[in-house]
Amino acid sequence: MERVTRIINWNVSGGMLALLYAGAAAAVALSLARLYGRIRVWRRGRPGGALPSAGEAVRNLSRWVAGRGKMARDPYAAVMHDLILWGFIILFAGTTLVFLEHDTPLHFFYGTFYLVASAVIDLGGVGFLAGLAMAAYRRFLRRSARLQSSPMAGGMLALLFVIGLTGFLLEAARIGVDLPRFERASVVGYPLALLLRSLGATPEGLRASHRVLWTAHALVSIGFFAAGTAYFFRHVVVSALAVALGGRRSTGALRAYPLLDAEAAGRGGPDDLRWRDLLEADACTTCGRCTSVCPATAAGKALDPRGVVLGLADLVSRAAAGNGRAPSAFDGIPSQAIWDCTTCGACNHACPVEIQVFDKLIDLRRQLVDLGEVSPGAQTxxxxxxxxxxxxxxxxxxxxxxxxxxxxxxxxxxxxxxxxxxxxxxxxxxxxxxxxxxxxxxxxxxxxxxxxxxxxxxxxxxxxxxxxxxxxxxxxxxxxxxxxxxxxxxxxxxxxxxxxxxxxxxxxxxxxxxxxxxxxxxxxxxxxAGRVALGKAREDTKVTFHDPCYLGRHNGEYDAPRAVVDAVPGMTRVEMPRSRERSFCCGGGGGQMWLESTGGRRVEGLRLEEAVATGARVIATGCPFCKIMLETAAVTAGRQDAVEVRDISEILFDALEKR
Ligand code: SF4
Ligand code: SF4
Incomplete structure (x- = not known):
């Protein structure tokens, strides 16, 4: 009776295997050495807050995985990442099974287990390749504005794709030699083997091809292990670490900063930044979500939050390379960008790997102040x-x-x-x-x-x-x-x-x-509680509520101001496309109220346009800064007669039954 299994490393010589193991070990060692070099730079950073307990770290990770790194907000990205991640995990598990069967006393890779594992691994491979194809389409064909279409990113995707593809071809060549019926469980490998045979491939030819494909698969896999902690791949390892070690705190709470004399003032070096910020910079996936929601970027200012985070990752690279000159974040991050941030928190909220983006900007701003490089408006x-x-x-x-x-x-x-x-x-x-x-x-x-x-x-x-x-x-x-x-x-x-x-x-x-x-x-x-009496309904007024960043995103209050507006008779509330957690800043926070305006547009002007487009006659808000900024925008745009900016208390006060 036909035994349901396969010979592990069939058609592979001892020399080829030895080369694979030696190459893989060297590649992993290279990756670990590279990672260690970066860890040494992280450790040079200033204290970055208490480490979570092991239990908290596990909870942080579980929450993140359950929330799929906020990916669900973008269904295309969510499906793409799930396919790549879970496909990769399944393929990696399959390789581990093969290793255990071949190199340990364990023997389990036969019978029903073999059939189920073969089917699952093939399906994982299909998902992996489909996810990579989606990523390539989005990055290089659809050319999503926020993604970088660099040759490096393309090379990394291609490397992964070749690993998956050679894996399937290798399997098909092996099965195609004698086409055992039980291999039908390999839902991709078996049909592919049939196809190769129908195209005229002979068992001898497939046997020879198998060796070539095995070698190619081994080489690209070794390449992947070697690149495992470099550039784009680094985030896979480091982001999980950053999330596990991250803490949950209100994004509005800026971290305390040591009071330093001029001698000890930070100069943007790794020793002047917090270790957590250096670690988080290395976790960046380069996805650009932070930049895509940044009001300063939208207004054409110098600030590009992704550029800031990648600037810090570059600082870690330069410090790890240790080329003699003391590296500084200020070499690559323009000081104007540091002054442009409104601290609206949209970047932190958007980041799928929970990087605290604007905290880094404010720490850099603090160092500029320590160095006496203060923007004139801030100085006043x-x-x-x-x-x-x-x-x-x-x-x-x-x-x-x-x-x-x-x-x-x-x-x-x-x-x-x-x-x-x-x-x-x-x-x-x-x-x-x-x-x-x-x-x-x-x-x-x-x-x-x-x-x-x-x-x-x-x-x-x-x-x-x-x-x-x-x-x-x-x-x-x-x-x-x-x-x-x-x-x-x-x-x-x-x-x-x-x-x-x-x-x-x-x-x-x-x-x-x-x-x-x-x-x-x-x-x-x-x-x-019925403690304020409101008058009868007045003329219907269409109103839209602008969420202040420091009330909504930073302190989680979205419903109370809306409830106050809704309590007023005659008010019909409509939402702007960007509201609640996704609200767009008025441009006044983070000290911007007093800073010189730079860039082509005004942030408050962009928000006013969005509010006006709803058809609302009244823009309600719950912040004096937002009110001042939006009123100024209305005057600048000559729309002060068409739209009125009011605090929720003013709206309710008008409806109060005056005794
Ligand atoms: S806090 Fe707001 S303004 Fe500052 S970088 Fe983030 S998104 Fe941009
Ligand atoms: S900081 Fe976060 S949101 Fe911004 S590019 Fe990096 S991973 Fe994406």
Whole structure:
């Protein structure tokens, strides 16, 4: 009776096998040495936060794998990656089975197991080749704008394709020699063998071809092992490591930065960056998703987030090569690009391997500030903040004018309030933002909320931190913490998502001392509890909500502001194509409010166009910065009569039943 199995390494001489093993061992050693060289550079980096426990690392990886690295947002890419990854895993498992059967005392590769394994391995190979074909089509024929169609990327894809193809041809040549019936389980190899025989291939010819194909397959496989930690392939190994070692934190929480004297100031070298950033740079797949969602790139500015990450990977390469000259990230990353970032977080959100892109930009910005290379606009804002506790450089005495006109209660007037209403610098000084706090204060008063404002408020330090001046941020933080702790209140409400983010994520380590909410969250609760009475429906108004980055992406609040708009009679809400997690920045964050505009377009102008295209008469938002930026864009575009930019509190205030 025919035995259902095959002779492992049939038709392969001992010399050929020895060469394969020696070549594979040398290639793996080369790859590991290359990886070790990079690990040594990562280890030179500054502390990058605590390492997760083994359990956390496994959970990080499991979450990532379950979420398919956010790939599901792009179905084509998801299918393509699944086919390549799982096809590769199946083929690798098949090769491992062959190795175990041939080189260990284990014997299992026969009978039903053999038939099932043959079918599964062939199907895995089909998936692998199909995935590679999809990748090549997208990169070189469809020419997806965000992908790099470099010869190197093409070479890597071709190498993988040849491995898969020679594997099938090799199998077909082996089966074709005597066509055993049980090999029909090889769902690709057997039909291919029949085809070769029908085309006139003889058993002798197939036997000779098999040797040639085996050698070719071995050589390209050795090439793959040798390239396994280089360029494009590196991300396969390093991205899993980066995800496992990554931590889950609010993307709005900038990492603390050491206060350094001029001597120790960073110069963009590997020793000046965090080890985690060097590791993450090596995990980059070059997919370009970060760049495709970046508002600065869209506006034609110098910033290309992928270029920044690859610039850091290049820094690791140069440091690993150790060519004598101290490498610096500033050699390849233009300083203007570093100043262009709005810290909107769209890049972090889009990255399939969870690279914290803009954190790296801000650390580089901090190093520029340490080196005294500050953009002129940032310099003015930082000086104003240092001297007058507000980045607009308005006189401190003006901060209280709005409050006096409203006769609002201030901390110290009577007993401690339940809530501090945190006004923020924009609210205190900018006329457009003052309208927000007037309506918010009126709503809170109408609802009977026990609140007061903090008379001694200073900027939270958000602009200082994002413009790279950590010392100034720490000073703002210390000032405000003292005043807040002395207030007797334990709850803070603010209409400014930047202040909210700074309090929630950057003022307190671990559990916050204060409950901090955005005004949309509190107003939604007041409406739901029936504590504010809304008037009858007015004329139908079409409204679209612009998600502020620091409320939505950075702090996960998307529903409360929409609920407030929806509560107002007569409002019909429509969504922009990019909303919620995918929202597009207004261009005002990260200190951009005070920086010189560069590039061909204005970010806020791009967002205004998107909002106007919905046909909305009102653009609602929940951030004074967004309101100012979008209003400015409307004026610049001459559309101020066609569209109105309003905070959600203003919209609700208009509908309030005035008693
Ligand atoms: S945070 Fe926003 S502006 Fe900055 S690099 Fe990322 S996507 Fe671009
Ligand atoms: S940083 Fe992330 S999103 Fe950007 S190119 Fe690299 S892998 Fe893609």
């Amino acid at each position: 804002a930082l000086e104003g903040l240092a001297a007058r506790r507000n980045p607009w450089d308005y006189p401190p005495a003006q901060r209280a004018l709005w409050r006096e006109s409203l006769k609002l209660r201030q901390v110290g007037d009577g007993k401690a309030p339940e809530w501090i209403y945190w006004v923020g610098c924009a609210g205190a000084y900018e006329p457009s933002a003052q309208a927000i706090l007037r309506s918010t204060a009126a709503i809170l008063t109408a609802a009977g909320v026990d609140f007061a404002v903090l008379g001694s408020e200073s900027c939270t330090g958000d602009p200082a931190r994002r413009l790279g001046d950590e010392a100034l941020f720490q000073s703002c933080r210390a000032h405000n913490l003292e005043a807040l702790r002395a207030s007797g209140a334990r709850r803070i409400v603010t209409h400014c998502p930047h202040c909210l983010n700074t309090f929630r994520n950057e003022y307190w380590d671990g559990e916050g001392e204060f409950e901090v909410v955005h005004h949309s969250e509190l107003i939604r609760q007041l409406v739901a």
